[in-house]
Amino acid sequence: MKKLSEYTPEELDVFEYENKIKFNAFVDAGLNINMARGKPAREQLDLSEAFLNSVTHHTGTFSNSGEDCRNYGLLCGIEECRRLFGEILDVDYNNVIACGNSSLVLMYDYISQCMTHGAGGHAPWAKQTGAKFIAVVPGYDRHFAIAEHFGLEMIDVEMTRNGPDMDKVEELIKDPLVKGMFCVPKYSNPDGVTYSDEVVTRLAKMTPAAPDFRVIWDNAYVLHDFYDDHAKLKNIMKEAAKYGHEDYFVEFASTSKITFPGSGVAAIAASNRNINEISARLSLQIISYDKLNQLRHCHVFKNLEDVQNHMKLHAAILRPKFLAVEEVLDRELTDLGIADWTHPKGGYFISLNVNVGSAKYVGELCKQAGLTITKVGATFPYGKDPTDSNIRLAPTCPSVEELKIATKVICTAAKLAAARALRHEMAEG
């Protein structure tokens, strides 16, 4: 088949006409499908039924060390929960704080602390006029929103197939006002990229001009593989320690997409110095986290293997959903040469790149057809995709049948957008 760019004007007319009819049929169908956010499906939540009442008066409310989890105490969490995250992240449990239900709030708080009180004993970022942050793009809108909220100017660095463009990163960190970067190192949001060993090593070796440089290592999808033959992420903490650079990295994870979003447990892993700095602030913020919920998790998950086995059940639900979307994209768009997309091996997103200048229009068309996708532009700082081409698809929540229809809507919208762009080009040419 021909690429769309090779179509004659007459062929383009027919193509556009046919796809308009198709599109109108979708509009008439009155769809209501949401692919906007990385939200687990109900059948995924059902997998975690055991966590609802894994702590009762029969099981007891005491931690392994004899702490009554119903009462105040243990700011850094119960030991078994710290150990569980230690296993998940492959770090010493003494370098883990088991916290509440959200890793996002831990990242927000960490940045907030750096702004008002600085990192590593250095001046508060808020007092270092012009403090900047590296934004790997496309990326996670909630990361960018935190940086924007605190007035950290974001500098885009492009994501490659192996992770952030390290040449660019190594150049930028020569500026002492560049204070850090957000990384989703495994199955990145939205590209599904797992940083290569080389990228992790180059990150670990970095010698930023800013002594208070901090990488927010958001390991959100640490165990969120679709296949047994899954991506392997090099351990940043161990790698950084080789060069005495462990203070540059603060790692975050949670069970939000393992057990219950909003009712899981989140954790921080960091160097001794960072853990001390973070826990000193935490001691002013909170008396203790929800240890009963930590205990609920530890009563079911005795070790890493239990979590891994649980994740296989998630994978069995998610794999066919991602494959359904990819299959429609492959079939409908490959030959036309008007888009490219990812085939992730884990995580929560497919990243679709349509023709430059077309993404917003595709988003509008999807909306008209009753399909909600992530706000176009959201994968870039300030919500502005400089080339207006990236669209994040979140296939986890809808059913496979819904996803097939939704992806057809997207493909039809992408075709119409591409045809419109081509027509403009022809008119101008």
Added chain:
Amino acid sequence: MKKLSEYTPEELDVFEYENKIKFNAFVDAGLNINMARGKPAREQLDLSEAFLNSVTHHTGTFSNSGEDCRNYGLLCGIEECRRLFGEILDVDYNNVIACGNSSLVLMYDYISQCMTHGAGGHAPWAKQTGAKFIAVVPGYDRHFAIAEHFGLEMIDVEMTRNGPDMDKVEELIKDPLVKGMFCVPKYSNPDGVTYSDEVVTRLAKMTPAAPDFRVIWDNAYVLHDFYDDHAKLKNIMKEAAKYGHEDYFVEFASTSKITFPGSGVAAIAASNRNINEISARLSLQIISYDKLNQLRHCHVFKNLEDVQNHMKLHAAILRPKFLAVEEVLDRELTDLGIADWTHPKGGYFISLNVNVGSAKYVGELCKQAGLTITKVGATFPYGKDPTDSNIRLAPTCPSVEELKIATKVICTAAKLAAARALRHEMAEG
């Protein structure tokens, strides 16, 4: 009996000798009693057994409005939980955000937001050089620690039997750099004072020079009465609204001392404008709070009456503990005229004032005898009690028997401290 100040030198010798023997006996007994923090006793936690598994797959995980509490969503909490706090605080549920497990973190976050982003659209407090905060003394150390952390200079205002010294407050708020104050309006920490109607009205009527003045209304002991004939606190939100002053007050409460400390639910109540400002920030911080835990609470507590009935069970446990402490204090110290103390009708503390300059020494003696009390000085900003006289006693956790012994230790220590002070006076005089 005679006051200690009326003792002859010889009588004082005997008094001191006898109390030293008594004190040494306590030291020899190897006590280990902790009266430092407002921590519920185990039998109080047992009252809330029903909350451990009040949400199971049998009860279902859906809120009244049909939201699956296991998943993301509802940043402001489930409606029934907002309504429950609305009833507890006597405010419209639309003005309530039901949050996570800690009201302290909500207060910390609110102050933090005021520092970096300002209140009510005004300049960030951090950019208003010399921003100050009123500290009602004696007060809650964790409040003071937050203000200190953010560099808000604290100005002491004395607590009276009816609440803060309002003449002083009304004078201080003429300074536009005085940005707010912390209040524990019912059964204040540590004095157990409930603000009188007059004080609440005067607070509500305040017209601070700072348009971004904010009162942190920490209603921590809103239902924590020991007696049916309990203190009645005038509703600050309704009172403030009469004068169009509702934006000056942000109210906080939690079930930490109703169900489980650390595993309860906390809430914010505020004006429409403040709720909008707070929830806009929350939307960057967190996707949603632990709605399953909110649901656990709402499955057991259907309404205010259920909570009130539950609080009567707490009262039955706490009342004899407080009475035991007061009875020993009354018996051992009343005649000597070397101390005064409170007889609270609710809350978590007894406030003991020993002779000026003696509190630290009393604290040291208690420590020698194996009794841990709240760090002396902690009830004042920067941990410095200007007259070194206030001691906070937290009688909730130990048993009645332990409390009797502990209070005897305290009384003996207070006697020795008073005798020492008197001897110095005599020597100097």
